Amino acid sequence: MTHKLYWDDPHADAFDARVVAHGDLEGRPSVILEATLFYPEAGGQMADWGTLGGAPVRDVQVDAEGRIHHVVDELPAVGSLLAGRIDRSRRREHMALHTGQHMLSRALLDLGKAPTVSSRLGESGATLDVDRVLSAKTLAAVEARVNEVVDEHRPVRALHPTATELEAMDLRRAPKVEGAIRIIEVEGFDLTPCGGTHCTDTAQVGWLRITDAVKHRGGQRLTFVAGPRTRRVLAAESESLRALAARFTCGVGDVAGAIDKLERELGEAREALGATRAAYAAAQAASFTGDPLVATLDADVATLRALAAEAAVGRSLVVLSAPVGDAFHVVVARGADSPHDCGALFRRLTETCGGRGGGRPERAEGRMERAPTPADL
Ligand SMILES: [Zn+2]
Structure with missing residues (x-):
């Protein structure tokens, strides 16, 4: 079984590991390592990108036997020692989104009595489905609560409890797997079974923002951003707003008023x-x-x-x-x-x-x- 280095230190981005076997992932050649920092696509989190022995890793997936496949173009010899490096900024973004998702799920449960049905941390958008429709006011309170916990710098830890310890834990949801369970703890806030990579401190989530909420299968689908993605998304929105303000030669706060005026004038012009x-x-x-x-x-x-x-x-x-x-x-x-x-x-x-x-x-x-x-x- 490959040792999961990404569980030991989610902030590490370089490692050395020996090739223990060659594999095959639906016709694509893959490398099985004794240990790896590459997180395989699982639990709604995307796979890490990076290089092995300087060559690009095309995909990382885990098979039914729990073997982690690193899909590569050319197979290095079994027994050879490879230097691995993962795409740091991509991992950092996934860690923030995943930790943000745990915190968002907890706040939705605490303030909206809304359990999380499912979530996806996609390449361009992260979504979370709840079983009911929450008001804009509740969602604003949920977002504020998450960001309050961000500002409290709470430690985030991965726990490996014994069966007795596990029984005493007040988990947000039941484990989906049998045997040894890994619990992610946001200190004093949330305990959830999870095999993903997370931040080590809530402050690393930076800023969680719910960017959209639509009705979905009798409940609601929330789109959210966290960590570096929040900066990128909100900076782009800010740039758009500034560009609009420049076109109206007004301040960003006056754009809505300028559009109202334009609509009024357009209505009058149409009438004329x-x-x-x-x-x-x-x-x-x-x-x-x-x-x-x-x-x-x-x-x-x-x-x-x-x-x-x-x-x-x-x-x-x-x-x-x-x-x-x-x-x-x-x-x-x-x-x-x-x-x-x-x-x-x-x-x-x-x-x-x-x-x-x-x-x-x-x-x-x-x-x-x-x-x-x-x-x-
Ligand atoms: Zn997680």
């Missing part, structure tokens, strides 16, 4: 445009002659609709089109007492003019490859 368009359509429609009226105009889609509505008053049939890109937008409309079926006519026109669409008997619109002419009716 609608009135102008209606007046233009009424004036333009007065100059149309003939019934049925078939015409191609140089107008935007909204104006085309307004023109068709105006022109249809007192007419049996109106077919108006306007160029949009390399096609035509077509509106078919009719007057109040007209017997025409606009939807049926539209579909018939697409057979000769190309395109797709249809509509109701009183009105139809869509795109055609060429503009309909009176000869197409």
Whole structure:
């Protein structure tokens, strides 16, 4: 059995170990070592990255027999001594996320009576599912509680209790495995069985932030960041907000107000445009002659609709089109007492003019490859 150096010291990033066997992980060659710092993907935590003997380790997985496979491109000889190095910043991020997850699960239980159903510490996002929906206020209190414990610099330890000691422990959840159980203790706060890598002090979690909460399978799925990832994510959000503030030439605190003002002005502009368009359509429609009226105009889609509505008053049939890109937008409309079926006519026109669409008997619109002419009716 490979000795788990990552359990001895989660902060270590370099080690030497002998190759004890060659393995095979679903067709990929792998190395089994006497000891390793490489954490294999397990318990929702991603595998470590790094190098063995200077060559990249492609993946680290544990098989059903508990053997840890280091997937490599070329197999070093059995018995050779290799220098291993893990990606320090990646591990550091996983440790913070994993410890943060334990603390978040505890605070959710204490303040929201919400047990954790499952969690995933992914490459780009970490999520945690609870069995109920918590209010924004409760989630804010949960987050504050976790960060309070972060600031208290509480030791985080891995314990290997005897069966008697284990029985006396008030665990957050029951162990998922039999035999020797490893317990992660956040001093005075949480006791949970876990085989992952964790920080050694709550302060190393830095800052836990719940970034999203959505309803999920009758409960809630929380997305969170912790440790170095919090800095990265929140710095990017801060940069976005600063960029927005610069565009509005205001302070970051005034962006929401600037957007409100912009929305108000946009609403007023839309209203004014609608009135102008209606007046233009009424004036333009007065100059149309003939019934049925078939015409191609140089107008935007909204104006085309307004023109068709105006022109249809007192007419049996109106077919108006306007160029949009390399096609035509077509509106078919009719007057109040007209017997025409606009939807049926539209579909018939697409057979000769190309395109797709249809509509109701009183009105139809869509795109055609060429503009309909009176000869197409
Ligand atoms: Zn853990």
